[in-house]
Amino acid sequence: MRVKICGITKPEQGQAIAQLGATALGFICVPASPRYISAKQIRDVVSQIPRHIERIGVFANTSCLEICQVAVAGDLTGVQLHGDESPEFCTQLRQLLPTSVEIIKALRVRNSQALVQANLYIGCVDTLLLDAYHPQMLGGTGKTLDWENLQQFCPSCPWLLAGGLTPENVNDALNQLKPNGIDLSSGVERAPGDKDLTKVAHLFQQLEARKMLADAELNSKIPHEFFDRREIHLPSHS
């Protein structure tokens, strides 16, 4: 499962979080955010992390040109559109960015209409991300979604779950939903843009324990299923 830790601003924290197990680091390229980071600063973080770690720039309501410039200057592997970008805007951006650069469209879920809206982006973007709606803030709100109401959400493209995830509630969320990845920011922070490495380590311990449990369950099923199959394939004596 993809695990994106968003709102990285410090090279040493980016490096430590990559070592702890993040598959992606997120950089907030929205100037109004307390987690804002420039393309030059993104480069400083990126220079400290292994190349296989994804590097996602988060943008909101800016131009395709600005996104493309930061994507190149920041050596990004993906861009996340966190504002009110239309499917047409995403299609235009797709034509301008190299195909290797992932486009993630974030939907801030206010009501069930947002989930219907998700269908409009299929084919225009690579991945969807569901985040909580907040009247004043675009992201990093710490607010959780109503997971129970999301159980029917099953888009025909990969999707990431965001919104108020913490080391304490991540298992609850994943027991109810099966996203292709998760995205956390304020739930693993001391202050906006200042990640708490103890909380990040706790998150990965929780995910590791979950994986071990799933593996153990799978292993306990194998002998039974294997035996069943052998019986089915026994030669007939008739």
Ligand SMILES: O=C(O)c1ccccc1NCC(=O)[C@H](O)[C@H](O)COP(=O)(O)O
């Ligand atoms: O984090 C911000 O400050 C931010 C500002 C403007 C647009 C998007 C922003 N964050 C987007 C993210 O990807 C966050 O990780 C996501 O909203 C989840 O945040 P949280 O609820 O704090 O885990």
